[in-house]
Amino acid sequence: MTTGEENRYLTQPSDKVPYFYPKNKIPVGIANENGDKQIPSLFNPLTIKNLTINNRIGVSPMCTYSTAHDGPDLGKVSPFHSIHYGSFAIQGPGLIIIEASAVEPNGRLSPEDVGIWSDEHALALKPIVEFAHAQGVKIGIQIGHGGRRASGTAMYNALQRGVGKAEFGWSDVPGAIVGPSPIAHTEEVYVTPTELSVEQIQDLVQKFGDAAKRAREISGFDFVEVHAAHGFLLSSFLSGTSNKRTDQYGGSFENRIRFLLEILDVVKVDHQPLFVRVSGSELAPHLEGSWTVEDTVKLSDYLIEHGVDVLDVSSGGNSSQAERRKPYQGFQVPLAKAVKEHVGDKLLVATVGKIEEAKFANEIIENGDADIVLVGKGFLKNPALVWKWADDLDVRIKHTTQYEWPYYPPPFN
Numbered sequence: 001m002t003t004g005e006e007n008r009y010l011t012q013p014s015d016k017v018p019y020f021y022p023k024n025k026i027p028v029g030i031a032n033e034n035g036d037k038q039i040p041s042l043f044n045p046l047t048i049k050n051l052t053i054n055n056r057i058g059v060s061p062m063c064t065y066s067t068a069h070d071g072p073d074l075g076k077v078s079p080f081h082s083i084h085y086g087s088f089a090i091q092g093p094g095l096i097i098i099e100a101s102a103v104e105p106n107g108r109l110s111p112e113d114v115g116i117w118s119d120e121h122a123l124a125l126k127p128i129v130e131f132a133h134a135q136g137v138k139i140g141i142q143i144g145h146g147g148r149r150a151s152g153t154a155m156y157n158a159l160q161r162g163v164g165k166a167e168f169g170w171s172d173v174p175g176a177i178v179g180p181s182p183i184a185h186t187e188e189v190y191v192t193p194t195e196l197s198v199e200q201i202q203d204l205v206q207k208f209g210d211a212a213k214r215a216r217e218i219s220g221f222d223f224v225e226v227h228a229a230h231g232f233l234l235s236s237f238l239s240g241t242s243n244k245r246t247d248q249y250g251g252s253f254e255n256r257i258r259f260l261l262e263i264l265d266v267v268k269v270d271h272q273p274l275f276v277r278v279s280g281s282e283l284a285p286h287l288e289g290s291w292t293v294e295d296t297v298k299l300s301d302y303l304i305e306h307g308v309d310v311l312d313v314s315s316g317g318n319s320s321q322a323e324r325r326k327p328y329q330g331f332q333v334p335l336a337k338a339v340k341e342h343v344g345d346k347l348l349v350a351t352v353g354k355i356e357e358a359k360f361a362n363e364i365i366e367n368g369d370a371d372i373v374l375v376g377k378g379f380l381k382n383p384a385l386v387w388k389w390a391d392d393l394d395v396r397i398k399h400t401t402q403y404e405w406p407y408y409p410p411p412f413n
């Protein structure tokens with residue numbers, strides 16, 4: 001036992017996890033000193049409602065297709081997910097968004113998708129959240145439903161042998177695959193969905209609401225992102241190419257966005273930020289009724305009214321006939337910029353897509369094209385991407401206690 005003066009040199013335990021973990025008195029990833037130099041915009045903290053993120057770099061949601069596909073652990077995260085997300089969290093991104101997590105089992109994109117349809121599923125996610133919090137890193141979860149693109153297979157299978165109707169999942173179960181209208185995403189690959197009844201739509205609104213509540217109250221997430229991009233259920237309601245309904249959920253722009261807005265109304269809470277991801281454009285301007293950047297800009301006004309704090313702008317995914325162009329660095333930034341120019345300070349905007357260089361990422365923030373830069377593949381390649389970008393921009397950031405001392409002389413925080 002050591003007491004008194006010597007205690008000053010004993011590492012204090014974090015109170016964020018139920019095991020010993022050296023306390024990070026200063027959040028990891030924050031630019032805590034930079035000499036006389038100005039801190040680049042990419043490393044400026046940002047306050048979103050009650051939440052402050054330590055820098056503007058976020059881990060984009062990325063499916064890992066790695067939960068059990070049968071048995072009692074179906075859809076539940078495992079130690080793999082703690083290691084995977086922990087490897088990002090320990091390196092101090094401003095925020096992390098956990099992969100698309102299904103609000104009901106039939107909404108999974110593949111049999112190995114993460115689910116958040118029960119309290120047990122939410123509880124399984126809690127250790128990941130706690131570990132991020134022990135770093136002072138903010139973490140949220142993307143909640144979604146695959147709609148007519150549900151019941152596929154993991155991309156690493158699909159790339160080898162195609163998705164194959166009914167081969168892997170539950171698409172041969174009558175009524176299990178649903179959408180706004182009975183139009184298949186791609187005839188050869190996906191089944192024709194069953195048109196959701198108004199009653200089923202209302203049931204799903206509730207399921208999104210329940211999933212968000214669990215994410216906050218049981219897992220302890222700092223925010224929720226509603227997945228309305230990439231041709232999954234909500235995205236397919238937005239677009240006139242996939243939504244041919246004649247009731248209050250189809251036809252006019254206001255009708256097509258209604259399902260999303262009803263979900264936002266049950267998901268939002270006063271005390272936490274709400275994120276939404278949309279495809280800024282369906283990239284199919286030749287198709288009548290396709291979702292365009294002008295639609296996204298128009299939608300942004302409704303999102304503000306319905307309590308959204310961050311609009312995360314991606315693109316594509318709803319149409320098999322979308323334009324295919326080779327992505328270049330920041331290829332989706334113009335979509336985010338169009339929204340940002342329209343909304344000003346009324347809504348925060350995140351951009352994503354092949355953002356590979358620190359200087360480029362910093363310019364996005366500095367120019368005001370977006371408020372947050374999300375990165376996907378870059379974090380898979382290097383979970384310490386924030387550290388690398390800090391080095392590239394000549395910024396000293398706080399590292400986790402165990403990793404800091406070999407690099408920097410004391411005193412440590």
Ligand SMILES: Cc1cc2nc3c(=O)[nH]c(=O)nc-3n(C[C@H](O)[C@H](O)[C@H](O)COP(=O)(O)O)c2cc1C
Nearest residue numbers: 060061062063099100352353354355375376377378
């Ligand atoms: C392995 C992988 C899984 C993905 N899963 C999701 C997902 O669950 N939800 C989502 O909205 N986007 C998903 N995406 C898209 C990414 O979030 C991101 O928008 C895209 O990869 C472009 O960013 P990047 O060029 O930095 O990777 C995924 C991308 C990858 C590479």
